[in-house]
Every structure is written in C-alpha cells, then in structure tokens.
Amino acid sequence: MLFDALLLQLGYNATLVAIGATLLGVSAGITGTFLFLRKRALVSDAVSHATLPGVGIAFLVMVALGGDGRNLAGLLLGSAISAGIGLWCLNWLTRNTRLAEDAAIGAVLSVFFGFGIVILTVIQTLGVGRQAGLEGFLLGSTAGMLWNDALVIAGGGAAALLLIVLMRRPMTMVAFDPEYAAARGISVSRIDMAMMGLVMAVTVVGLKIVGLILIVALLIIPAVTARFWTERSDLVVLLAGVAGGVAAYVGAALSASAPNLPTGPIIVLVSFALFALSLLFAPNRGVLAAVLRHIRFQRQVHLRQGLLAVAQEQLIYEPLTLRLLRRHGLLRADGVPTEKGRARAAKALRDEHRWALVRSDQSHEAAAAMYDGLRDIETVLTADQIREIDNLIGGPKEVSA
Amino acid sequence: MSGSEFVPLSLTPLLIGVFAAVACALPGNFLLLRRQALIGDAISHVVLPGIVVAFLLTGVIAAGPMMFGAAGAAVVAVVLIELIRRLGRIEPGAAMGVVFTTMFAGGVLLLEQTDTSSVHLDVEHALYGNLESLIWLDATGWASLVDPVALSYLPPELSRMALTLLGVLVFVTLFWRPLKISTFDEGFARTLGIRTNMLGLALVITAAIAAVAAFDAVGSIIVIAMFICPPAAARMMSNRLEGQVGWSVVFAVVSAVLGYVLAGYGPLWLGASDAVSAAGMIATVSGVLLAVAARFGPCRLRSGAPAGV
Numbered sequence: 001m002l003f004d005a006l007l008l009q010l011g012y013n014a015t016l017v018a019i020g021a022t023l024l025g026v027s028a029g030i031t032g033t034f035l036f037l038r039k040r041a042l043v044s045d046a047v048s049h050a051t052l053p054g055v056g057i058a059f060l061v062m063v064a065l066g067g068d069g070r071n072l073a074g075l076l077l078g079s080a081i082s083a084g085i086g087l088w089c090l091n092w093l094t095r096n097t098r099l100a101e102d103a104a105i106g107a108v109l110s111v112f113f114g115f116g117i118v119i120l121t122v123i124q125t126l127g128v129g130r131q132a133g134l135e136g137f138l139l140g141s142t143a144g145m146l147w148n149d150a151l152v153i154a155g156g157g158a159a160a161l162l163l164i165v166l167m168r169r170p171m172t173m174v175a176f177d178p179e180y181a182a183a184r185g186i187s188v189s190r191i192d193m194a195m196m197g198l199v200m201a202v203t204v205v206g207l208k209i210v211g212l213i214l215i216v217a218l219l220i221i222p223a224v225t226a227r228f229w230t231e232r233s234d235l236v237v238l239l240a241g242v243a244g245g246v247a248a249y250v251g252a253a254l255s256a257s258a259p260n261l262p263t264g265p266i267i268v269l270v271s272f273a274l275f276a277l278s279l280l281f282a283p284n285r286g287v288l289a290a291v292l293r294h295i296r297f298q299r300q301v302h303l304r305q306g307l308l309a310v311a312q313e314q315l316i317y318e319p320l321t322l323r324l325l326r327r328h329g330l331l332r333a334d335g336v337p338t339e340k341g342r343a344r345a346a347k348a349l350r351d352e353h354r355w356a357l358v359r360s361d362q363s364h365e366a367a368a369a370m371y372d373g374l375r376d377i378e379t380v381l382t383a384d385q386i387r388e389i390d391n392l393i394g395g396p397k398e399v400s401a
Numbered sequence: 402m403s404g405s406e407f408v409p410l411s412l413t414p415l416l417i418g419v420f421a422a423v424a425c426a427l428p429g430n431f432l433l434l435r436r437q438a439l440i441g442d443a444i445s446h447v448v449l450p451g452i453v454v455a456f457l458l459t460g461v462i463a464a465g466p467m468m469f470g471a472a473g474a475a476v477v478a479v480v481l482i483e484l485i486r487r488l489g490r491i492e493p494g495a496a497m498g499v500v501f502t503t504m505f506a507g508g509v510l511l512l513e514q515t516d517t518s519s520v521h522l523d524v525e526h527a528l529y530g531n532l533e534s535l536i537w538l539d540a541t542g543w544a545s546l547v548d549p550v551a552l553s554y555l556p557p558e559l560s561r562m563a564l565t566l567l568g569v570l571v572f573v574t575l576f577w578r579p580l581k582i583s584t585f586d587e588g589f590a591r592t593l594g595i596r597t598n599m600l601g602l603a604l605v606i607t608a609a610i611a612a613v614a615a616f617d618a619v620g621s622i623i624v625i626a627m628f629i630c631p632p633a634a635a636r637m638m639s640n641r642l643e644g645q646v647g648w649s650v651v652f653a654v655v656s657a658v659l660g661y662v663l664a665g666y667g668p669l670w671l672g673a674s675d676a677v678s679a680a681g682m683i684a685t686v687s688g689v690l691l692a693v694a695a696r697f698g699p700c701r702l703r704s705g706a707p708a709g710v
Contacts, residue, residue: 041495042439097695098703102494103438103633107691110442110626114684117528117622118664118677125668125675138528139509213446217502224495260513265506272503279489287488 014256016150017142017209021252021267022245023157024206025218029244030164031198032219033226033237037175041223042105043090043196045216048203049109050086051079052116052212055137056123063126072149072208075137076156080204086112087196140211140264142252149208156205160198167194172233209252210264217268218244225275228282247271299324300374304348306330310337311349351377354389409540411665413559414532418623418661418683420562421615422653424569425627428608430646433632434584439497440605441628444612445621446501447478450508457515464557468613475609478504530620532661532679535559558618565614572607573646576600581642619680626684627653634691637698652694656687 035041058078059069067074086108093104120134164171173181174191182188199219206215226239251267280287298320306321307330316322316335325331330341337345354377359368367380377386425441432438448471455470456462478500486496539545539554546552573580583590583597590597612624635648660683665676695701 036495039492039494041492041498045442045498093695097637097701099633099636099695100436100438102436103433103629106438106442106625106629107633107688110622110629110684111688111691114622114626114681114688117681118685121676121678121681122668125677214502214506216498217506220495220498220502224489224491224499227491228489262509262513265509265513268502268506269510272499272506275499279485285490 013142013145014253016145016147017256017263018249018252020145020150020153020157021142021209021248021263023154023161024202024209025222025244025246025248025267026241027157027160027164027198027244028202028206028215028218028248029222029226029240029242030237031160031195031202032244033223033240034171034175034195035199035219036223036227037172037233037236038192038195040101041220042102042216043087044199044203044219046090046105046108046112047083047087047196047199048212048215049116050112051083051203051207052113052137053119054078054080054082054116055134055207056116056119057082059123059134060119060126072146072152076152076204076207079137079207080200082112083200083203087200136211137207138211138213139262140207140209140214142209142255142263145208153205153208156201160201160205163194163198163201167191168234168237171195172237176233209248210267214264214268217271218248221268221271221275222247225271225278228278228285243271243274247274303328304374307341307345307348308352310341311345350393353393354386357389357392408542408545409537411661412540413537413556414535414679415658415661417535417556417559417562417618418532418657418679419654420559420566421619421623422627422631422657422683423650424562424566424611425608425615425624426631426649426653427569427573427646428604428611429628430632430635430642430649431580431584431604432608432628433636434642435601435604437605438629438633439494440608441612442625443478443482443497443501444475444609445616445624447474447504447508448613448616448621450474450504450511451477453508453511453515457511464561464617467617471613471616472609474504475613476606479605479609528621530616530618530623530680532619532623533665533676535618561614562618565611569607569611572603576603580604584642622684623680626687627656630684630687630691631656634687634694634698637694637701640700652687652690656683656690660684660686 032041032044035044055075055078058075061078062071062074063069090101090104090108093099093107094101099107123134170181170186170191171194173184173186174188174195178188181191202219203212203215206218210218222240222244223236225243226236229239230236247270248267251270252263254270255261255263255266278286281289283289302318302321303324306316306318306325309316309321310325310331316325322331322335325341326333329338330344331337355368355371358364358377358381359371361368364381370380381389429438429441432440451470451472451474452467453470454474455466458470459466481500481504482493482496485491485499486493489496491499535556535558537545537551537555539551541551579590579595579600582593583595583600587597590600608628612621612628615624615627631649631652632645634652635645638648639645661679663686664679664682667682668675668677
C-alpha cells in the first residue's frame, strides 16, 4: 500500500496531493534556508498565523458578493493580504518601537490568530453552513482536493521557485553579510522584503496542504537539516530543497496509504526524522562524528602519555593507557615494553626534549605556538632545524630495559 | 443586567479570564526583557501532545493527569530545545521552531489515531479553549457568593487558576530583586552570588505552569497573547520595571474584561444573535491596546526616556 502510494498508484487525488506537496516542500525548503541563514526563522511563524483573518474575511466577502465562499484562489488572496499586513505590523513594531523582533513576532502571531478565530466564529454563527472547509486551513486538509486547487498550489510553488532562482545571489549575500551587500549597492531592505514575500507565497500556498500552524516547520526544519551536511551556501540551499521535497513527498504518500494519517503532521514528522538522522550522523557537524573525534583525540593523548611514562620508566596504572599500549604491540601482557615500544617511547621522549628547546627559544616562537603535546615535531620544523636542535641535546641515549 | 443573570453566566468566565491573563502577563514581563518572549508560544504548542499522551495513558479527561502531561511535555520541550541547540550548534529560534512544530505535529497525529469521539478533546478546543462554557449554574444572584452550597459548585478551573495566579505572584514577589538584577545585568547578578541559570530555569518553569493552567481553562491563543501583548504594551509606558509590571497587569485585566464583554455582547449590540469566541476577542483587544501604546506610549522609542525627564 505504501509502495503504491510512493509510486503514485493510489488514484487521482492522492497523486495530485503528492505532486503539490513535493513542489511546496522544495520551495519551502529553499526559501526557509535564506530565512534561517538570516537568523529570522521564526518570522515565518508570525506570517503564517497572520493569514487566518484574511481567509475568514475573504470567505465573508465572497459570500456577501453572492459567490462560493470556498473558492481557493479567493481565500488564498485574502490570506496573502492579511499576511502582508501582519508582516508590515511586525516590521513597523521592530523599527519604530523599542520592542525586539521576537516580541513583535509573538504579538503579531497571537493577535492576528486571535482575530482570525473571532472571524471564524462569526462565520460559524452566520449559519452559512458551508464553512466546514475553513477549519481545514488550521491543520491542512487534502481530502477532496480539486484539480483547480492543485493547479493553484502547483502554480504558486513554481512561481516561488522561479523567483528564488532569479534572486539567489543577492539573497545569499544579504544572508551572510548585510553590510558587505549594502556596500556592493544591494538594497538590503528591499531584498529582505522580497525574502518575506517569498515566505508569504510559500505560506499561502501551503495553507491547504499542511495548514497554517505547521507550515513554519516546512520552512525551518529542511534548512536546519541541510546545514549539517555542508558549509557551502549554494549546497545548503540545494540540499534544503531536496530535504523539503523528499519529506513532503514521502509524507503525502504515507498519509494517503492509511486512514487517520493527516497530511500536514505526517510531513512535519518525516521532515523531523530527516533532521534527527542528520543531527546524529552527519559528517563533521553530526553528534556521532563529534563523539568519534573525541574518542580519537582521547586515544592519542593516552598513547602519548603512556609512551612518555614508559620512556621515563614510570609505572602505568591507567587501564585505558595500558590497553592502548598493548593493542599497539608496545607493551607485553606483563607490563614490560616490547622492542618496538621502547623505540617509540624513546622517540616520544626525544621529541618532548626537542619541543622543550623549541619552546624556550624566542626564534622558534611561531613553531612553539603549534605545541599541544600531540603534534609530531617533524610536521612543524624542517629536518635541518631538527638536526640543529639535536646537536644541542646531544646524541640519543639508550633506555634501560 | 441583573445579578441573577450576570453571576451564573458571566462572573466565573470573566474572573477566570482575568486570572489567566494576569498569571501569564507577570512572567511575560521578564521573558520579554530577556528576549525569551517566544517561549510562551513554544510551550502552548507542546502542551497538546502532553495532554493527548496523558489521555492515552489514563483513559480519562481529568484535570490532574492533563496538567501533569502538559507540564511534562513543556519540560521535555525545553530540554529538547537546549539539546538541539547545543548538539547541533543551531541558533535558539530555529531550534525552538524545530521542536515545537514537531511536538505539535506528533500531538495532532496521536489525536487523529486515537478514538476520542466519546470525549471532548480536539485540536480546536486546545487552540481557543472554551471560556464561555465555564459557567456557574448553581448561582442565583449576588447572594450566591456567600452561599456555601452554591460556592461548592464553582467550576474547578476558577480555583485552579486563582491558585496559579497566587503561585506566580509569590514567585515574582519573593524573587523580585534577583529577577530584576539578573534580567538587566546577568554578569553583575552572578558576581552578587545569584545563581542566574537556576533563576532563569525557575522563571521558565513558572511561565510553563501559568501557561498550562491557563491553557486548561482558556486555550492556547490567550496564553500566547497574554505572555507578550500586555508586557509589550507596558514597555511603551514606562522605563521602570515596577511601572512596566504595573501597566502590564492593567492591560491584561482590561484585555480580559473588555474582550469578554465585546465577545459576549458586542455582536448583540451590532444586531447579530450569537456571541463570538471570547479567547480570540481577548487576544484581539490586547493587540489593539498594544497598537495604541506603540503609537502613543511615552516610552515607545528605543532611545528610552521620554522628553523632559
């Protein structure tokens, strides 16, 4: 059943939803990346909550004009207008008052959402009787999506993608270094506005599929996920798009494969699964990689200290050090150093003496700064320099057995 | 309107609304100044999975387990946000966004998967509560306020909310000085020997308790609005913390009363027959107050002191 869903074999409606969701996921992932890099991820939460009054008012207006209140294009237009007003309020509050951006986000989010709820209850009490669809905008409802709705969503998603392709360079620059971008003659405020416009577009398009409470997840989670895998901004954008698309596609397919699996939450949970995998297993930035790095470092330190102890004929009690020395064939089971162990120990002690000289000599200041107790001296000084130091120390001395 | 109508139908929801608004606005002041204003938003989202899990475990809709579940979820969320922020080296806003949306999605999914048709538990209820239904049917008029029999039938939410407000008040009064110092100058607070980490955590936990209790009674939308809007509006009115907290309480009370009245009677005045959502209206009124304060408040500008001071 799931396999059928993934291959778009579950019929017309499921296929429509899957395609629409994938387009939405890709554009949300990409848009969200710029927002995330600009450290304004939660602005999207305010934008998405601010769509609710617009949806309600658009419904009321359309009914008042004698039309069908559920016309998706009309509702989305209304939501876009109110999201725009919300965004304007947010910018006004941060720019013209002493409120920080997070407070402005919270204020816009709660007030617009509250007002939207008021309008929804007005619609309920009007007894229009056909309002059932509006609650679907809170959490998304893909059941019974029509061809026209899918077309609106696909068109919106494609338009957002096109805009991103056109503006990717200035947006990247503004995201990383707004001062530099301004110096290059890019209007930062205008790019910010365009970025917010994209967020608005994605939010509005996503209302029908994931709903206004969860759309913010589609903007934030893929971007954060992609950030684990690379340090290059163009790749982050690309990966975020892929992560968003995959999550939306798999989520839509999963939700079509069984009853009682609402599309929006499933997409968010799939997205989070991708995030959790990245957090744990990404190379370099992942948790596993960090743990491995730590273990490797710990072993180096123990081995080095163990060798120095062997060279100075000190007894070793530390179990990890003993185990490491034995595993490398440097120490016999009874604690006596092997031939190889003695050679390595002598070398370690000699290196330590060399380092001591290097660190006491002003002329080697740059090299001395590299000393961390683990670094091989050969990687810092040339053979000639080492020979000079060795002349100061004197010839190698034998270590007694 | 006569007491025989007002006391049973409007007095208790009004009081619950006021208590909830003040209980959220008080810690909200400190959260706002510490740039943690969105914690209220995050907490009110993650309360949903906590409540659903509590329902699944106990099989009943009862206040006790629900509160435990919600508080547990809030703690889990705070820990998760911190964990993701540290392990993944992600900025706090994004970490918060990841956690609360995921937990909310999990809550919705659990809710859809379980059979809750026999009980009153749904997403809409969690979002905008049902303040209007918290009525006191055993009251017959003002005299009922001194009638022990009628008083024993007060909605339990009222006493719970009053207790929560009391707890928040005690916390803020007891820790007023350390809270104030650590909010404005954390380094200085630490040199005085104040354990700022513990204090910050205690503040978040207090906020979470207020949020959960208020959520149970009035839904999450009021919680978010009251955490932010009254303190934000109060911030435009005063440069002193004492003044700000005082104003925020005034704004919270005005929002709750005016919002409730407008929701209940506003449509009637306009000729409509049914009331609108009180929770939504309270949030809206608080937003209007904020807008007015942001436009005309004496201390609205970032530079601080008003002219002539």
